[in-house]
Amino acid sequence: SVVTANFQIVKGILKNALIAEKLVDGLKVYTQLAKKFGPKISQKAIKILRANPSLVEQEKDLASAANKVADNLRKTNEIIFSKVATFEQARNKALQLVGDLGPNSRPYTGRLGIGRGKIVGRQSYDGLIRWRLDYDPNKGPHINVENFSKGKKSRAIKIAIPFEGNLSTIESLLRHLNK
Numbered sequence: 001s002v003v004t005a006n007f008q009i010v011k012g013i014l015k016n017a018l019i020a021e022k023l024v025d026g027l028k029v030y031t032q033l034a035k036k037f038g039p040k041i042s043q044k045a046i047k048i049l050r051a052n053p054s055l056v057e058q059e060k061d062l063a064s065a066a067n068k069v070a071d072n073l074r075k076t077n078e079i080i081f082s083k084v085a086t087f088e089q090a091r092n093k094a095l096q097l098v099g100d101l102g103p104n105s106r107p108y109t110g111r112l113g114i115g116r117g118k119i120v121g122r123q124s125y126d127g128l129i130r131w132r133l134d135y136d137p138n139k140g141p142h143i144n145v146e147n148f149s150k151g152k153k154s155r156a157i158k159i160a161i162p163f164e165g166n167l168s169t170i171e172s173l174l175r176h177l178n179k
Helices: 002-037 039-051 054-058 062-076 087-098 167-177
Strands: 106-109 119-123 129-136 140-147 157-162
Touching: 002 039, 002 062, 039 062, 087 129, 087 140, 087 157, 106 129, 119 167, 129 167, 140 167
Parallel strands: none
Antiparallel strands: 106 119, 119 129, 129 140, 140 157
């Protein structure tokens, strides 16, 4: 019918308007980031946000998320998520970020601190993608997600997902992971 055809046309126009609005917003955010952080960090921040939409959901809008990611990249080359309540919530976010590590994934053994010589997480067979349990006095207990598939150092994607707890929380979790 004519009404259905008109509805489809209006729906298509609205969809195109929303796409255009998102592109304009994205361009504005990128321009602001580039002025503040430079093009290299800005491009990496936008790529990370595009690949991990959950980072945007944690903030009030795209600009806030982009600024937070770019600022963390500039300081430490690491993105720090907002703290969650439990290890399980942090682990679930980590698993969502790393995706399927493959049928030949293997345990990751800690090299430093309280996790040294113990199983602290899992990694892909080639060792390029992993998650691991960690603790430091500033962040407290957290899970690190590391993706070296694009290279090491500044090309790597490093994310920390802090959760509530203390050093004894980590000790308890390590006992569980190493049964």
